Amino acid sequence: xxxxTIEPGRSNSVxxxxxxxxxxxQGPIVVESIATGVCGTDAEIVAGExxxxxxxxxxxxxxxxxxxxxxxxxxxxxxxxGDLVVGVVxxxxxxxxxSCAVGESDMCRNGRFTERGIKGRHGFMAERWGIEPEHxxxxxxxxxxxxxxMEPASVVAKAWEQVDRVGDRAFWEPRTVLVTGTGPIxxxxxxxxxxxxxxxxxxxxHDTGPKADLVTGLGARLVFDIxxxxxxxxxxxxxxxxxxxIAGALDRVAPGGVVCLTGLGGxxxxxxxxxxxxxxxxxxxxxVVVGSVxxxxxxxxxxxxxxxxxxxxxxxxxxxxxxxxxxxxxxxxEGGDDVKAVVDWT
Numbered sequence: 001x002x003x004x005t006i007e008p009g010r011s012n013s014v015x016x017x018x019x020x021x022x023x024x025x026q027g028p029i030v031v032e033s034i035a036t037g038v039c040g041t042d043a044e045i046v047a048g049e050x051x052x053x054x055x056x057x058x059x060x061x062x063x064x065x066x067x068x069x070x071x072x073x074x075x076x077x078x079x080x081x082g083d084l085v086v087g088v089v090x091x092x093x094x095x096x097x098x099s100c101a102v103g104e105s106d107m108c109r110n111g112r113f114t115e116r117g118i119k120g121r122h123g124f125m126a127e128r129w130g131i132e133p134e135h136x137x138x139x140x141x142x143x144x145x146x147x148x149x150m151e152p153a154s155v156v157a158k159a160w161e162q163v164d165r166v167g168d169r170a171f172w173e174p175r176t177v178l179v180t181g182t183g184p185i186x187x188x189x190x191x192x193x194x195x196x197x198x199x200x201x202x203x204x205x206h207d208t209g210p211k212a213d214l215v216t217g218l219g220a221r222l223v224f225d226i227x228x229x230x231x232x233x234x235x236x237x238x239x240x241x242x243x244x245x246i247a248g249a250l251d252r253v254a255p256g257g258v259v260c261l262t263g264l265g266g267x268x269x270x271x272x273x274x275x276x277x278x279x280x281x282x283x284x285x286x287x288v289v290v291g292s293v294x295x296x297x298x299x300x301x302x303x304x305x306x307x308x309x310x311x312x313x314x315x316x317x318x319x320x321x322x323x324x325x326x327x328x329x330x331x332x333x334e335g336g337d338d339v340k341a342v343v344d345w346t
Contacts, residue, residue: 005017011047027131027136028132029073029074031085032068033067033125035067035145035322035346039065041118042332043332052118052119063117064116064124067084069084070083071128084143088295089115089117106299137300139304143312152184161302163237176235177198178226178229178235178249178253179200180203182206182211184339184340189237192306194220198235203226204222207222211339214314232252232254236249240263241263255287319339
């Protein structure tokens, strides 16, 4: 079978090549790929910035955003041939730490976890892949091909769960949310805010194009500068990783508010506030800043509910590019400005 692989640490080593069929080390359920999402993490791995092959191997099969159809449900029951499934990305460390031991591998304490298509385990960017029953999440036939959005939606579902848990430390009745960024994570965060009936404002860069249309299609307000906000938001979901955007959001979050950081990266600029000034603001305003990354099975299930409740035409608008595996290799080398690109294995 064919898969899209890279040599970790070597820039632009991505290629489509024959690989062995999935073995028992991946899990007893065998799945044929329908689609694999492509995100910034994949581009960074292709650029050689990080990534780790399974022990004893020189190449890594890419892909952590999956959707497939079960062709062999294995011996343990729970799934049937033809079921649509996605795979949870992270696996607990072998010790395990206290978090991994209770099924919270997304909160791993010692960093010895592995991740499909990222760190120490082959991913889903292949014609077929294996999965363990406990790490396979069934997708409703009504959601169908849009199930490929479940992994990024799971990251956002976890972020909102973190916001809720922090907010519940005291009286908590948020009304407004600022989402910074109009990539898939930002747009899905805005979707959940709208589903909750909040007043959602999204910080973007362009007033035309698919990203702007997706924001307005939610009924959210699109702004291009944080100073355009009418009110200080109770919640900020930050999805850019840019220092100046983070600093601006911290300056504007309402007292008692929650800022959830989901973006990675930076814009090369120093924030306006010193650490001491920021600490003073956080203390005086009872503000909490929390980081959130990855997701466990619970968040995938929540993401499934979010996607099933969404307008399916709006969700379909997130996927702005479908590629064959051969086309995907070139796209991974060249990059792009898609909202969400997917590899179509059908």
